[in-house]
Amino acid sequence: MNLVVGIGLRSGTSYRELRDLVDAALAAAGGGDVRTVVTVDGKETEPGLQRLAASLNAVLQTASADELARQSVPTPSQQVARLRGTPSVAEAAVVLTGAELLVTKRRSINATAAVGRLHAAPGYPPTEREVVHRVLAERRDVRRGFVDKPIADEVLMRVLESAHRAPSVGLSQPWDFLLIRDLATRRKVHDLATAQRDAFAASLPPDRRQAFDGLKIEAILDTPLNIAVTCDPGRGGRHVLGRHADPRTTWFSAAIAIQNLWLAARAEGLGVGWVSFFEPGEVAAVLNLPAHIELVGYLCVGHVEQFAPAPELVRSGWAARRPLAWAVHHEEWGRRSSSPEDDAAQASGEAVAVGMQRVRLVIDGDPEEHLGEPDVLVVLLGPDRPLADFGVLWRPARTPVEAVELGVEVARDLALQGVGQLAVQVVEESERADAFVRGLRAGARACGVKDFQA
Ligand SMILES: Cc1cc2nc3c(=O)[nH]c(=O)nc-3n(C[C@H](O)[C@H](O)[C@H](O)COP(=O)(O)O)c2cc1C
Structure with a gap:
């Protein structure tokens, strides 16, 4: 007892x-x-x-x-x-x-x-509990303000110990930590990130591109230490407990190790920035990884002047945080504390919309025909899963009510990503398209999207 x-x-x-x-x-x-x-x-x-x-x-x-x-x-x-x-x-x-x-x-x-x-x-007693919640809230992705202070070996070991204590499927511990200090290697990795940065910038519509130009997306050469966190999908052999039905759990495990590392580093006063502007195979080649080892995360680590109170993407107006209530469903998908449509009706447009990016939503249009323009997002409401493409949003609405709610959610999500103007074109008229556009309108109004045209 x-x-x-x-x-x-x-x-x-x-x-x-x-x-x-x-x-x-x-x-x-x-x-x-x-x-x-x-x-x-x-x-x-x-x-x-x-x-x-x-x-x-x-x-x-x-x-x-x-x-x-x-x-x-x-x-x-x-x-x-x-x-x-x-x-x-x-x-x-x-x-x-x-x-x-x-x-x-x-x-x-x-x-x-x-x-x-x-x-x-x-x-834990309240004061200790607060520290745990504090480190979770005050962990930041850091890309600026690194200082010229070496990372003490014992500090790094404590951080790696915490990373290595992460949960893993079947206790397979599929991660490894490749510590990279060599400047020549970091320069090669930096070149890869720069190329991907340019490719991403070129894919953006002009208004979004201007905002992106002001963002720093890596600190590969500004930090004394880079850590490539890898995953060995075969770690643990054939019968890893819990992996047989869902192999993704191996990569989840490695990602959790990164989160542990990130939190422990914050507690030690070390900034960590995760860089994913890579084709993972290219980094693996630069790092000369064995062919069976995959890159999960590339981290830039160092002491910093300060930890910002909020994510840099929030402070720069690039994106906004999603309210918890939007993410919690009770018993059934879509059953939240209040329905998205009611939320939208009650909200007074006090705005999550953080930017003025313009997006043209083409509902039930042919992706091949419309995706040439970078500001287009094709929304498909039918039951058939389309080919994966970030320019195509699949929202299979099962009922008109669900179509309204999905519309609200899409408007909200876009507002969180800096969309301030929405132009909607319905290619194939239908009851569900009509309901979806009603939801979009309500969601856009609720989130403070300034300009909505349908
Ligand atoms: C898987 C993953 C990849 C990320 N890749 C990048 C990246 O390439 N460049 C970057 O600047 N930030 C990157 N981030 C950091 C996110 O932008 C950051 O976590 C988010 O804006 C929230 O900020 P916070 O971590 O300070 O709370 C990445 C984060 C994760 C989890």
């Missing part, structure tokens, strides 16, 4: 007094493993309490008097409220962790104790 012990105490209370009090309370609870000892902020430095937590092999955690005062407990005390700013410390501390109170407040001369049962393993 996982137990939590709440303790209130006067300063200087001895370990012996606390231990006797807690032992009696634990006996009354019927025994179990104490995972956490909780007290009020400020008491965590008490030597007797620290020794108690250590002797129980438990985490010592604190809560503020305000947090404790918000808990509902069986035996509140006015006197404690006057002294501590909360009517209960021991019981409230137990309740605050989400535990079920098993033994209510017991007293010794200088302390109180209560015991609760945790029905599930506890998470």
Whole structure:
């Protein structure tokens, strides 16, 4: 049984007094493993309490008097409220962790104790939890502001250890980390990225191209270390558990290792920029990789002046972040907290639209006929999957209602990618095309797309 012990105490209370009090309370609870000892902020430095937590092999955690005062407990005390700013410390501390109170407040001369049962393993204490969420929020893709400071070996090893601890399908650990410091090699890789940058720029409509020209997309030569993260699809042999039905899980595993690396690097103050402006085989050739090894990610790593508060693509107005509510479906695809159409109707155009890129949507048109123009996106609403092409958006609407919702979503997604003007042309009139255009109109209005023509 996982137990939590709440303790209130006067300063200087001895370990012996606390231990006797807690032992009696634990006996009354019927025994179990104490995972956490909780007290009020400020008491965590008490030597007797620290020794108690250590002797129980438990985490010592604190809560503020305000947090404790918000808990509902069986035996509140006015006197404690006057002294501590909360009517209960021991019981409230137990309740605050989400535990079920098993033994209510017991007293010794200088302390109180209560015991609760945790029905599930506890998470981290709040301050440690915040650090985890903070590193997730403050990880950035960094391409600018690298400083001339070498990466200490022990720092790099800690980062690689964390990457190497990633989950992997069947524990196949398909990744490897090729550390590249050599300038001549980095120059060759840089040339490949420059060529792909030029190719991408040439594919853009003029307005988008101008915005792209201001963006930095790699830091291959600005960083002291590049890391090529690779995947060996055959790692683990024939019968890797969990891979047989979905081989993509091997590449997922390698990608997760990169995320671990990225987060650990952030915690160490190291900036990481992922560069994917490559045809992976060309990088593999420059790096002389064995033919069975595939490139998953190419990372530029170094110390930085600062970590920006938001993604560079957001700060530059290239793209916007997608609200979480748009990404969460309940039980059935498309069932969100509120329907996209209702969202769209209620929104006042306060805008995710971040740019003025113009896109011409050609609904149910022939891709071959229309894709010559770089600002065209062909949308196909029929049930047959078209050939893969980023210029073709397949949205197989099963019903007119779904067509409306898909229309809202497409308008939203385009607005997130800097589209501020939408011109719509329906090639083949149909009920679903009509519904889709209604959705587009609503979504465009809701997202602040300035110019909508249909
Ligand atoms: C698979 C992948 C490939 C990426 N490729 C590039 C790239 O080639 N160049 C670039 O500037 N950023 C690249 N990025 C970084 C994204 O632009 C960045 O993660 C996104 O804008 C969000 O910003 P943040 O990582 O700072 O939160 C890549 C990110 C991922 C996950």
